[in-house]
Amino acid sequence: MLQEDLLKLFGEIVAQVFSEIIRTLPKILTTLIIFIIAFVVIRALNAFLGKAMKIARVDEVFTRFSGFLLPFSLEKFIILLADIGIVLVAFYAIVSLFLEPRYIQLINDGIYYGARIISIIVITLVIFAIFNAVIIRVKVDPRIRVYPLVIIMLLVTAMLIDITALSDEMKRALAMGLSIGVGVAIGAFAVWFFFHEYLDAFFKAKMGAEEKKDHG
Structure with missing residues (x-):
């Protein structure tokens, strides 16, 4: 009797596991598709932006305009921001498949906070x-x-x-x-x-008058 109960319990566990796998299989496949799409888009976007940045010479233009050199490449920074945007979109799409709305709201708040820091x-x-x-x-x-x-x-x-x-x-x-x-x-x-010219002239005249007064 005990052996039959154990077998029955084991069968129920296996059935529940398979049922859970079948239920989540579409989500897993969707996640894989999102990963693949995000990877392809990032590769294509990096190639496009890389060529565009080289043609535009963003680093050189920025240095010439601003007069100072950044400790990092502005071109790579722009590409990095674009990649982060795509990753966040993919991450949000995947999370929305598995988590409840309240957890999604917490993630939204975190993304919003991070976006404000970057801005x-x-x-x-x-x-x-x-x-x-x-x-x-x-x-x-x-x-x-x-x-x-x-x-x-x-x-x-x-x-x-x-x-x-x-x-x-x-x-x-x-x-x-x-x-x-x-x-x-x-x-x-x-x-x-x-008014710097007038101020310089005023203070020079005042200092000259004081020096003459001291010598006199």
């Missing part, structure tokens, strides 16, 4: 390139070149604060302080940019 990095590079290009074009005094860097750091800090888990009151207080800092930095830079 901050890209925006920082663009802002820094624009400021540096302007400084090079107008031949800014070396003493004033720190201002664009300060402004960029304040802007980046403000964007980073927005994605942190701080309370809304703390975010508003920090954002207000950073806004004041950015305003002061931009104001100082604008005053120097438009």
